[in-house]
Amino acid sequence: MNFNKIVEMNDISFKYDRETVVENIDLTIEQGQFLGLVGPNGSGKSTLIKLMLGIVKPDKGDVKIFGKPIKQFNQWEEIGFVSQKANSFNSGFPATVLEVVKTGLVSRIGAFKFFNRKHKEKALEALRTVEMEEYANTNIGELSGGQQQRVFIARALVSDPSLLILDEPTVGVDAKHVTAFYDLLGKLNQDKGISLLMVTHDIGTITEHATHVVCMNKTIHFHGASEEYKEFDDEDLNRLYGHSVQQLTHNHDHEEIRP
Ligand SMILES: Nc1ncnc2c1ncn2[C@@H]1O[C@H](COP(=O)(O)OP(=O)(O)OP(=O)(O)O)[C@@H](O)[C@H]1O
Numbered sequence: 537m538n539f540n541k542i543v544e545m546n547d548i549s550f551k552y553d554r555e556t557v558v559e560n561i562d563l564t565i566e567q568g569q570f571l572g573l574v575g576p577n578g579s580g581k582s583t584l585i586k587l588m589l590g591i592v593k594p595d596k597g598d599v600k601i602f603g604k605p606i607k608q609f610n611q612w613e614e615i616g617f618v619s620q621k622a623n624s625f626n627s628g629f630p631a632t633v634l635e636v637v638k639t640g641l642v643s644r645i646g647a648f649k650f651f652n653r654k655h656k657e658k659a660l661e662a663l664r665t666v667e668m669e670e671y672a673n674t675n676i677g678e679l680s681g682g683q684q685q686r687v688f689i690a691r692a693l694v695s696d697p698s699l700l701i702l703d704e705p706t707v708g709v710d711a712k713h714v715t716a717f718y719d720l721l722g723k724l725n726q727d728k729g730i731s732l733l734m735v736t737h738d739i740g741t742i743t744e745h746a747t748h749v750v751c752m753n754k755t756i757h758f759h760g761a762s763e764e765y766k767e768f769d770d771e772d773l774n775r776l777y778g779h780s781v782q783q784l785t786h787n788h789d790h791e792e793i794r795p
Pocket residue numbers: 552553557575576577578579580581582583584
């Protein structure tokens with residue numbers, strides 16, 4: 537879609553019950569950006585995404601998607617979303633990879649319409665992009681976590697989104713496949729022109745790949761170019777977050793600990 541600002545969040549606050557978990561957030565995602573969203577556990581990252589997708593409504597502030605107030609926005613095929621738990625199908629799940637990817641077209645063609653040959657081609661093309669075409673007829677549950685994650689990216693890509701949002705996509709992905717996964721994201725961003733927002737705890741790796749980094753802990757403490765973030769020393773980071781940067785780390789075994 538031809539509008540430079542994909543997402544605009546203006547002075548957003550949100551609370552579950554009585555606890556405010558997102559406070560006074562201003563955030564814009566522009567076409568072409570690859571944003572890494574980092575912050576400690578429970579800092580509101582997933583909630584921020586829910587606010588962006590209209591899954592929860594802010595108590596204060598407004599969200600615009602492609603310049604339209606979120607309430608009026610209805611072209612949701614423009615925003616692809618891969619959730620944290622996408623790669624957790626067990627081996628008995630009765631759907632092939634191709635069938636899973638085709639469900640990504642439902643918002644475009646309607647839930648009760650039939651898939652045709654064109655849709656199959658689209659799904660195969662998305663699988664080619666993530667280098668999983670050869671598994672089209674394999675049951676999704678037979679794939680590894682990393683392979684399943686690629687399939688879910690294909691499902692999000694099949695409707696040609698402008699922005700792909702990924703919530704901790706490397707959790708459960710074998711460490712040796714994480715590099716290839718980032719290469720895939722780089723290809724989507726640079727070759728296909730898809731904007732990316734990725735939630736991660738892997739600060740070291742994300743700053744190597746993303747164009748921009750957003751650090752949040754209820755509110756945004758830093759939003760700028762990855763290059764700028766990489767210049768920070770421990771003291772700068774402690775000042776940014778108001779506490780030790782160690783609190784930014786997570787206990788996933790395969791993830792890096794330090795920026
Ligand atoms: N549905 C809910 N009802 C009540 N509180 C919630 C709900 N979802 C999240 N929270 C709380 O809101 C806060 C922010 O949670 P959120 O999941 O957005 O953080 P996060 O940064 O994504 O965390 P993590 O890195 O652990 O995934 C946490 O304190 C969490 O316990």
